[in-house]
Amino acid sequence: MSKQQNIFDNDIFFNEYKNLRDRDDNLNVLLEQPAMAKLIPDLSGKSVLDLGCGYGHNCTDFVKRGAKRVVGIDISQKMLDVARSESADEKIEYVNMSMTDIEALGEKFDVIYSSLAFHYVENFAEFAESMLTLLNNGGWLLFSQEHPIITATLNGKGHFNRDENGERVSYTFSNYNQPGKREIRWFVDGVVKFHRPMGEIITSLAKAGFVIDTLCEPTPEKWAVEKLPAIAKEYLKPNFLIVKAKRT
Numbered sequence: 674m675s676k677q678q679n680i681f682d683n684d685i686f687f688n689e690y691k692n693l694r695d696r697d698d699n700l701n702v703l704l705e706q707p708a709m710a711k712l713i714p715d716l717s718g719k720s721v722l723d724l725g726c727g728y729g730h731n732c733t734d735f736v737k738r739g740a741k742r743v744v745g746i747d748i749s750q751k752m753l754d755v756a757r758s759e760s761a762d763e764k765i766e767y768v769n770m771s772m773t774d775i776e777a778l779g780e781k782f783d784v785i786y787s788s789l790a791f792h793y794v795e796n797f798a799e800f801a802e803s804m805l806t807l808l809n810n811g812g813w814l815l816f817s818q819e820h821p822i823i824t825a826t827l828n829g830k831g832h833f834n835r836d837e838n839g840e841r842v843s844y845t846f847s848n849y850n851q852p853g854k855r856e857i858r859w860f861v862d863g864v865v866k867f868h869r870p871m872g873e874i875i876t877s878l879a880k881a882g883f884v885i886d887t888l889c890e891p892t893p894e895k896w897a898v899e900k901l902p903a904i905a906k907e908y909l910k911p912n913f914l915i916v917k918a919k920r921t
């Protein structure tokens with residue numbers, strides 16, 4: 674597979690991203706993590722591989738849920754430095770590698786989990802096949818990624834449209850059916866992501882041998898709207914795609 678970008682080791686990006694994640698009203702806290710928590714399978718006595726584990730907070734959560742072994746991998750040494758200091762546990766091993774190289778782990782897992790990292794992978798069909806080979810029979814894959822509506826637009830982002838009172842009423846995006854590389858500004862210029870239409874994502878998983886259990890485009894719950902009223906905009910378009918699939 675081609676060389677993967679490691680933007681989280683960029684000092685400016687790393688610090689800005691950390692500031693965002695340290696807030697208690699970001700979309701991870703209010704929308705993505707609660708939706709993932711509802712779908713996570715029973716982890717008692719299970720082995721878990723976390724792809725793009727970042728600070729390792731999910732890895733410690735898996736141990737609390739009863740996992741017997743957790744491997745967290747990330748391409749960013751800076752993210753893993755935080756993980757090793759904030760999220761250490763004898764049941765957790767952190768490995769600095771690209772998730773596109775996971776077959777080199779030479780180990781099988783009961784659950785593969787990934788939060789908001791798969792849009793950094795270029796060839797999803799090949800990647801789905803790699804993941805299947807690392808899963809035990811009956812094992813689960815649970816991942817979230819930026820929704821294809823969010824990754825779609827070339828040369829920038831989609832945007833909300835407002836009525837005469839300034840209320841958001843719709844969302845414009847483009848280039849949906851043009852899969853491929855997107856280079857955007859997110860804290861710094863040149864952040865590389867990959868856009869795939871929904872059909873490509875689901876078909877890649879199915880052809881690799883996964884059986885889809887759940888496809889979720891989370892909407893904020895009442896408590897989240899109370900905490901951050903502006904998050905009601907998520908009713909106009911999804912921000913995240915979550916897929917739960919099984920190796921049967």
Ligand SMILES: C[S@@+](CC[C@H](N)C(=O)[O-])C[C@H]1O[C@@H](n2cnc3c(N)ncnc32)[C@H](O)[C@@H]1O
Pocket residue numbers: 677678681724725726727728730746747748749752770771772773787788789790793794
């Ligand atoms: C948006 S962060 C999410 C971190 C963590 N999963 C969480 O939810 O808190 C994406 C993570 O994916 C990692 N990442 C990006 N591309 C990667 C790759 N090719 N292989 C492994 N990790 C990668 C980044 O370094 C970063 O830590």
